[in-house]
Amino acid sequence: MLSLISAAAGRLLISEPFMMDPNFKRSVIILTEFSPDGAMGFILNHQGEYMLGDVLPDVSYSEMPVYEGGPVAKNTLHFIHCVPEKLEGGIEIAPGLFWGGDFEVVKKLVGNYQLNESEIKFFAGYSGWTAQQLDEEINADSWIVSDKFKAESLFSNDEHNLWKEVVINLGNRYAHIANFPENPALN
Numbered sequence: 001m002l003s004l005i006s007a008a009a010g011r012l013l014i015s016e017p018f019m020m021d022p023n024f025k026r027s028v029i030i031l032t033e034f035s036p037d038g039a040m041g042f043i044l045n046h047q048g049e050y051m052l053g054d055v056l057p058d059v060s061y062s063e064m065p066v067y068e069g070g071p072v073a074k075n076t077l078h079f080i081h082c083v084p085e086k087l088e089g090g091i092e093i094a095p096g097l098f099w100g101g102d103f104e105v106v107k108k109l110v111g112n113y114q115l116n117e118s119e120i121k122f123f124a125g126y127s128g129w130t131a132q133q134l135d136e137e138i139n140a141d142s143w144i145v146s147d148k149f150k151a152e153s154l155f156s157n158d159e160h161n162l163w164k165e166v167v168i169n170l171g172n173r174y175a176h177i178a179n180f181p182e183n184p185a186l187n
Helices: 103-111 133-139 151-155 159-169 172-179
Strands: 012-015 028-035 038-043 047-051 065-068 072-081 091-094 097-099 120-130 143-146
Touching: 012 159, 028 091, 028 159, 038 065, 038 133, 120 133, 120 151, 133 143, 143 159, 151 159, 159 172
Parallel strands: 065 120
Antiparallel strands: 012 028, 012 143, 028 038, 038 120, 047 065, 072 097, 072 120, 091 097
């Protein structure tokens, strides 16, 4: 596990296998901001019930899923992407991974089928922590912090296996928890 000092933008938060909060159960979160004032990120593996066309009816390509970014401000739309050559103005949060950019360009590129699910991921809402809150949760072993990932793996649409894959990629120290049952009482 990385130290708290290493919990910065561009790191992954992986929920411990028995986290009971339904918002974060078996979640993989990409941190987009981390400062003394708090932290922000998006849950990568909780697909929501809406498609992009449901929230942006003026975009013709409507089959992209919108993920539940977290329990905060669910009426807002955010995105990450790995194509800065197509979409300028994003903030690089990890090598090859960008947050935000010109939204009008996003709508045009999506509408013209020039962006696909392997390049961009949309989120309704976000996950947020107040000053010191995330530090306390990490100290309580609610989260594993990692910078071991490939940007393209975050665009997987296999939401059920993303948590398991990320845990296995952490190495032998954590690989055994990847197979823990979701409900240990059923074991």
